[in-house]
Amino acid sequence: MLRALILFLLLSITLFAKEITISLKLSWLHQFQFAGFYIAKEKGFYKDVGLEVTFEELDTKNCVVDEVLEGKYDFGIGKSSLIIDQAQGKDLVALLGIFQHSPSVLITTNPTLKTVKDLYKKRVMVTPSEINSISVKAMFSAEGISQKDITIQPHSFKLEDLLEEKTDAMASYISNEPFILDNLGIKYNVIDPRDYGLDFYGDILFTSRKFLEKNPTISRKFYEATKRGWEYAFSNIKESVQIIFEKYNTQNKSLEHLIYEAEALKKLTYDEKGEFGTLSQKRFDEISDIYKLFKLIPPQFNPKKFIDPLGFAKKQVRVGILAKRGLHVTLQRWQRTIDYLNANLGQFHFTLQPLDFSEIPLAIEKKKIDFILTNPLLYIQMANKYNISRIATLQTCCDIKTKPIKSFGSVIFTKVESQINSLEELKGKKIAAVDKNSFGGWIVGYETLFDHGIKLSDIEVSFSKTHDNVVFDVLLGKVEAGIVRTDTLESMDKNKDIDIRNFKILNLQIYENFPFFISTKLYPEWPFAKLEHTDDSLSYKVLSTLIDMNDDLQIKQETNIYGWSIPQDYSNVHQVLKKLRIFPFDQQEITYKDVLITYEKELLFAFGVFGLIMLTLIYTKLSNKNLKEFNERLEIMVKKRTQALKRMNQKLKNLAQTDELTQIDNRRSFLRKTTIYINLAKRNQTPLCFLSLDIDFFKKVNDNYGHHIGDKVLKLFAYTVAKTLRNVDLFGRIGGEEFGICLQNTSLEDAMSKAEDIRKKVSLAYLKTDTQEEISVTVSIGVVEFNDSLTLTSLMKLADESMYKAKTNGRNQIYAIQKKCN
Structure with missing residues (x-):
């Protein structure tokens, strides 16, 4: 009876446990602008993850940002101007880009006022805050109109002022005022900053860094449920509008008005790939540049840490790493590599998961990780059992200036004062090793003992779990000898954890270009492997990025590794396992x-x-x-897999250098080759020019015809340009519709001529759709001549500035710093 009562009470507590309350401060009054939040609440998406969410409308007396920072509200809705708050020291983080494009526009009812230039010497009504009106001011500036040339009026939020001609243009929402004007039968013009190259975010979900770091799990649940709410709202507009009309209609909008708002906002919601909620580092950089131009943020400000620091909006990629020296050392050594992957593969968020020897099989079986960096023994065992595949092999180094070290082994050691001087004298002695599955910390060392006639029954072995523990067990006299992987003693000595002179190395071996103490044979370094469920395209991107680390001196210094290579041959590891009858060769x-x-x-x-x-x-x-027969079959399988891996490695090498869509050099390969050309130009004092190319109005191609046609246009563009170039010229895709060309031994005059040839041929090329409609594009090209004062970065920046000048001047043009050609 008592047990039943306790069970009933526990069940009651579970069923009626209080949900965690989350508060959200809106940036305006209730309307479809916040539909995703309402739907997540009304459809139970928040409740499904244990959250109770409350909403608070904007009151003009208080600042949403300050209220979130002060903890009055957990989350808030902001704009692109959150960058300015961050630059001012307000520690905010942006989590979700609700509207990829701002709904803020200028509206005029005067039929003669259709463009920004038409507003010269006119009155423009915007919000009194310079921050909120910056898109309008930047639009005027882009057209060469200064603030002195227009009359800025404080916003009255009364549409009547526009109708009664108290102002000439009014800052409005594309989702609101046009509906009212349409119903009044009044014709109007819309002046959109996007048409002038100024693309700001609309609403952004944000919180304080303090709240995020203290509540990462709650924040992720709120983020995911909110995203689910928005996706439902836009997929079920009529149902969502009805809910808002009945429960959140403090402005008394009609159903028709709310539907109009929903349809208008939906057009602003998704990015160019059709995805919801994304936040782009590139776009934030562009927005920051505009704010810097108006001196609203300091020139050195970088918004990188402000954007989705826990990667909620990105695909999560989990990297398991064998923690051979313990959790702390693993995090310390490998987190910088994870940061490098995050910095170079922006659409993914990589996290590090240190695993001890016993945790790795379960993590792979349960698919808790996507990649694994482990020792060769565990790799072979997991490949046999769970079909994981190696994609790269680690290369260590003693000093980044030396050659890479592609092998390792075991070091068998004792204290310097010990009477033990040979392996044979270890019989009957206590020996510490790391783990039964530690390749360098046990298996390779035991193989050497085995070859010297020492069986397992001849020694007393204890496993200390980490390499560091083995060293300290020997130092403290708990055991008489120890086995660790090579480089452990040197690393601990370098960190001043031990004095390496206190140890004696048994069976010391010498290998050319191998700088560490070693007592055994050498075996290939740790493999980096993908799990069976991990997408191949992701694996190619990870491999390409890891190999790029080989050229980054700073990352080498910070990680203390030389880099990565394509997978090595692990057949000699198979032989060790066969000799010692270790799984999968353990049948006797x-x-x-x-x-x-x-x-x-x-x-x-x-x-x-x-x-x-x-x-x-x-x-x-x-x-x-x-x-x-089993061993013969296994041997054949190993040979086949090795051959298949060699073929795949060649394919991976090609993929790592080629843009998958256009089949020209990808960004990394192009920049690497361009760096070589720049060094040659410096050394030989020969001319070199760099061209920055950007397809004009390419976004309209995607919007009007779809991304599948956009891809075909990119292929046609690359093919057309490539045909005009010499074999020695470099041509690569920088990203999206941006391309680069490096012309070796080419003067500025010849580069301009080549650019003009490219411009003409691109404008003449066309693509036919299924409906026989002809699609053609033009290109804007910036040209810069290299000199010794320039680096690759500054050379590309100047070329980009020239290209943007060509766009500003009307597009389908070439522009160079010293010369312009229409």
Whole structure:
């Protein structure tokens, strides 16, 4: 009875546990602008993850940003101007880009006022805050109109002022005022900053860094449920509008008005790939540049840490790493590599998961990780059991200026004052190793002992879990000798954890270009492997990025690794496992001697028992035959997999250098080759020019025809340009519709001529759709001549500035710092 009562109470507590309350401060009054939040609440998406969410409308007396920072509200809705708050020291983080494009526009009712230039010497009504009106001011500035040339009026938020001609243009929402004007039968013009190259975010969900770091799980749940709410709202507009009309309609809008608002906002919601909620580092950089131009943020400000620091909007990629020296050392050594992957593969968020020897099989089986960096033993075992595949091999280094170290082994050591001077003297002694599955910290060392006639029964082995623990166990006299992987003693000595002079190395071996103490043979370094469920395209991107680390001196210094190579051959590791009968080569042959010993007493019995022994011997033969066949099959499988991996490695090498869509050099390969050309130009004092190319109005191609046509246009563009170039010219895709060309031994005059040839041929090329409609594009090109004062970065920046000048001047043009050609 008592047990039943306790069970009932526990069940009641579980069922009626209080949900966590989250508060959200809106940036305006209730309307469809915040539909995703309402839907997540009303459809139970928040409740599904244990959250109770409350909403608070904007009150003009208080600042949303300050209220979130002060903890009055957990989350808030802001704009692109959150960058300015961040630059001012307000520690905010942006989590979700609700509207990829701002709904803020200028509206005029005067039929003669259609463009920004038409507003010269006119009155423009915007919000009194310079921050909120910056898109309008930047639009005027882009058209060469200064603030002195227009009259800025404080916003009255009364549409009547526009109708009564108290102002000439009014800052409005594309989702609101046009509906009212349409219903009044009044014609109007919309002046959109996007048409002038000024693309700001609309609403952005944000919180304080303090709240995020204290509540990462709650924040992720709120983020995911909110995103789910928005996706439902836009997929079910009529249902969502009805909910808002009945429960959140403080402005008393009609159903028709709310539907209009929904349809208008939907057009502003998704990015160029059709995805919801994304935040782009590139776009934030562009927005920051505008704010810097108007001196609203300091020139050195970088918004990088402000954008989705926990990667909620990105695909999560989990990298498991064998924590051979413990959690702290693993995090310290490998987090910088994870940061490098995050910095160079912006659409993904990589996290590091240190795992001890016993945790790795379960993590792979349960798919808790996507990649694994582990020792060769565990790799071979996991490949056999769970079909993981290596994509790269680690290269360590003693000093970044030396050659990479692609191998490792074991070091068997004792204290310097020990009387033990050879491996043979270890018989009967206590030895510390790391783990039974530690390749460098046990298996390779034991193989060497085995080769010297020392069996497992001849020594007393204890496992200390980490390499550092083994070293300290020897130092403290708990054991008489230890086995760790090579480089452990040197690393601990470098960090001043030990004095390496206190140890004696047994069976010391010398190998050319191998700088560490070693007592054994050498074996290939740790493999970096993908799990079976991990997408191949992601694996290619990760491999390409890891290999790029080889050229980054700073990352080498920070990680203390030389870099990565394509996977090495691990067949000699297979031989060790076979010799020591370790899984998957752990099946043992049954010998006649084994049978005689096993059935010694039975042989004293009569003829019937003898027959039983004969049957056992026959069974033994069959077992050995099957085992031999098994080993032969396994050997064939290993050879086939090795050959397949070699073919895949060549394919990966090609993919790592080529843009998958256009089949020209990708960004990394192009920049690497351009760096070589720049160094040659410096050394030989030969001319070199760099061209920055950007397809004009490419976004309209995607919007009007779809991304599949956009991809075909990019292919046609790349093909057209490539045909005009020499074999020695470099041509690469920088990103999206941006391309670069490096012309070796080419003067500025010749580069301008080449650019003009490209411009003409691109404008003449066209693509036919299924409906036989012809699609053509133009290109804007910036040209810069290299000189010794320039680096690759500054050269590209100047070329980009020239290209943007060509766009500003009307597009389909070439512009160079010293010369312009229409």
